[in-house]
Amino acid sequence: QVQLVESGGGVVQPGWSLRLSCVASGFAFSGYGFHWVRQAPGKGLEWVAFIQYDASNTYYADSVKGRFTISRDNSKNTLYLQMNSLRAEDTAVYYCAKDLLRLVPAGHWGQGTLVTVSS
């Protein structure tokens, strides 16, 4: 069955960097697009970024554009989110989510990893 396991979260200071990973199993990783979605404590869902199955296209929310980079390693079945210049408002649980089909987003989700940005 589809399994997505995020890791890499933790406590960092403002301005620092962090890289999240999402290891996938149970399906052909290289055939699907992926999203990162975050949820600040007690708040709603915020879409963060998307990467196409072959990494040919990436898209970002305005709130992270220029600071975050989504990437993937199809040989390792792993999705990444490189987060630079972190701010307090980036504090959230970060979920990776797999497309079911093109334009059928986030059919499967991981359990999330918590990122806390605090001095």
Next chain:
Amino acid sequence: QTVVTQEPSLTVSPGGTVTLTCASSTGAVTSGYYPNWFQQKPGQAPRALIYSTSNKHSWTPARFSGSLLGGKAALTLSDVQPEDEAEYYCLLYHGGAWVFGGGTKLTVL
């Protein structure tokens, strides 16, 4: 900056019917926004319910249905069950990027 708006909260009685809506600041929601709906219960990851306006996932209960209604995307729950109490989020496609609505907290009372 596109804003997607949902009702902050709704209450429904068990066995009743309720409709949640999802509006975009860019104008009327059409099928080209590929509306999606997700359910999230406390302490859990979200779960996909509806994609491309009205299509159900294999695990979506039959009592959930999606549509377009008056320029908005809509999620209708019929014969509401106590376990349907949750937060519901819509997600709209905006030319490469996606935008979530603020969520609707559905109380079954």
